[in-house]
Amino acid sequence: RTRLVPVSPxxxxxxxxxxxxxxxYQKEKNLPPLNRTKFLVSQDLPLSxxxxxxxxxxxxxxxxxxxxxxxxxxxxxMTATMQELYREHRDEDGFLYLTYASQEVFG
Amino acid sequence: xxxSRYENQITILSDYLEEFPETDEPVWILGxxxxxxxxxxxxxxxxxxxxxFTYRRKFxxxxxxxxxxxxxxxxxxxCGQMMLAQAxxxxxxxxxxxxxxxxxxxxxxxxxxxxxxxxxxxxxxxHQMAQMGVGEGKSIGEWFGPNxxxxxxxxxxxxxxxxxxxxxxxxxxxxxxxDIKKMCWFPPQSxxxxxxxxxxHRSALGRxxxxxxxxxxxxPLLLIIPLRLGINHINPVYIDAFKECFKMPQSLGALGGxxxxxxxxxxxxxxxxIYLDPHTTQSFVxxxxxxxxxxxxxxxxxxxxxxxxxxxxxSVALGFFCKEECDFDNWCSLVQK
Numbered sequence: 001r002t003r004l005v006p007v008s009p010x011x012x013x014x015x016x017x018x019x020x021x022x023x024x025y026q027k028e029k030n031l032p033p034l035n036r037t038k039f040l041v042s043q044d045l046p047l048s049x050x051x052x053x054x055x056x057x058x059x060x061x062x063x064x065x066x067x068x069x070x071x072x073x074x075x076x077x078m079t080a081t082m083q084e085l086y087r088e089h090r091d092e093d094g095f096l097y098l099t100y101a102s103q104e105v106f107g
Numbered sequence: 108x109x110x111s112r113y114e115n116q117i118t119i120l121s122d123y124l125e126e127f128p129e130t131d132e133p134v135w136i137l138g139x140x141x142x143x144x145x146x147x148x149x150x151x152x153x154x155x156x157x158x159x160f161t162y163r164r165k166f167x168x169x170x171x172x173x174x175x176x177x178x179x180x181x182x183x184x185x186c187g188q189m190m191l192a193q194a195x196x197x198x199x200x201x202x203x204x205x206x207x208x209x210x211x212x213x214x215x216x217x218x219x220x221x222x223x224x225x226x227x228x229x230x231x232x233x234h235q236m237a238q239m240g241v242g243e244g245k246s247i248g249e250w251f252g253p254n255x256x257x258x259x260x261x262x263x264x265x266x267x268x269x270x271x272x273x274x275x276x277x278x279x280x281x282x283x284x285x286d287i288k289k290m291c292w293f294p295p296q297s298x299x300x301x302x303x304x305x306x307x308h309r310s311a312l313g314r315x316x317x318x319x320x321x322x323x324x325x326x327p328l329l330l331i332i333p334l335r336l337g338i339n340h341i342n343p344v345y346i347d348a349f350k351e352c353f354k355m356p357q358s359l360g361a362l363g364g365x366x367x368x369x370x371x372x373x374x375x376x377x378x379x380x381i382y383l384d385p386h387t388t389q390s391f392v393x394x395x396x397x398x399x400x401x402x403x404x405x406x407x408x409x410x411x412x413x414x415x416x417x418x419x420x421x422s423v424a425l426g427f428f429c430k431e432e433c434d435f436d437n438w439c440s441l442v443q444k
Contacts, residue, residue: 065278073339104420107180
């Protein structure tokens with residue numbers, strides 16, 4: 001019964017999820033679009049785990065490239081937690097924006 | 108005559124542009140430092156010594172009925188061949204081996220070259236690469252990215268018994284040291300690495316740690332790291348780190364290019380990258396009866412190509428070769444810096 005009591009996020013500080021928007025790079029040709037782009041992610045989740053979740057959602061093979069880039073076009077460290085990323089790259093609207101892309105092709 | 112004088116000046120100008128500038132800055136080529144003023148000929152020899160693969164025409168049709176030329180689509184595949192060829196040169200001849208025109212080359216050199224001839228029975232031929240790309244979702248004649256070419260090389264290396272390379276392609280910008288160690292170690296006493304159990308791996312590791320510096324049982328490692336260093340353009344924060352890679356003794360350069368054109372980057376001078384360009388179509392060359400290959404068209408003997416690093420397309424793949432385990436350990440410590 002106690003589990004039904006909603007935990008106040010501000011009281012514990014632990015369960016405040018990070019609000020993330022994941023967008024496809026506008027010129028991306030290989031990767032499919034996501035059917036959902038807004039995510040609430042646990043603060044202590046490493047980016048690598050979040051990337052695995054997105055890979056699964058997009059049904060990607062392990063040999064396909066999938067890069068998550070921060071707003072400034074930097075590749076964040078995959079071991080960083082979502083909270084660390086949020087602190088560094090949060091937008092003024094309160095969301096963390098990530099862009100995903102594969103690699104370009106050359107002839 | 109006035110016109111011809113102008114033409115003369117134009118050619119002089121274009122020659123000048125191709126030439127290296129007079130500078131005290133060092134040139135780095137695949138982990139070796141060169142000084143332009145003191146030793147320009149050595150630098151040019153080092154560049155022309157790299158195996159250079161270009162578009163070719165008049166080879167036997169891929170898959171029997173496919174294209175008999177890769178002009179217009181094969182440039183990333185050719186760059187992958189160049190990087191692998193450099194790994195094989197390091198493996199069999201060493202980084203300090205030098206190629207000289209019209210000189211008799213060692214047997215290993217011809218054997219390496221024969222791996223890349225445009226025939227369906229050569230293990231890293233354009234035929235094998237294009238057909239292996241089908242499994243990566245690329246139909247024959249379709250353009251590749253750096254990662255696709257790396258995945259193809261990884262698969263083809265499994266069939267290459269002569270070189271027994273371990274090819275590791277990092278995913279998600281991450282190199283897992285333990286995975287590499289597991290992949291490269293095999294029990295020296297076992298005839299087949301495929302049958303080794305984890306238990307044997309452990310015991311082999313343990314024993315070799317006792318005898319310091321003993322590196323038998325380590326498969327030569329080709330390490331490829333596909334990256335995306337920005338969205339539309341290369342992010343300037345990565346430029347120094349990218350250049351730093353060419354200074355590492357394990358460097359095999361980088362696969363990449365400017366938008367649409369793949370190049371094989373082998374070094375840099377200041378803010379310019381030095382590369383080998385596959386965008387020249389030459390005729391197919393086969394081996395002679397005695398197994399040697401007429402190699403004149405496999406070395407680029409023109410002035411080296413250069414481009415501004417800011418024009419680099421962000422999709423690249425870094426290559427490294429670690430012949431012994433100690434080379435890999437050294438690589439790990441260099442990267443952490």
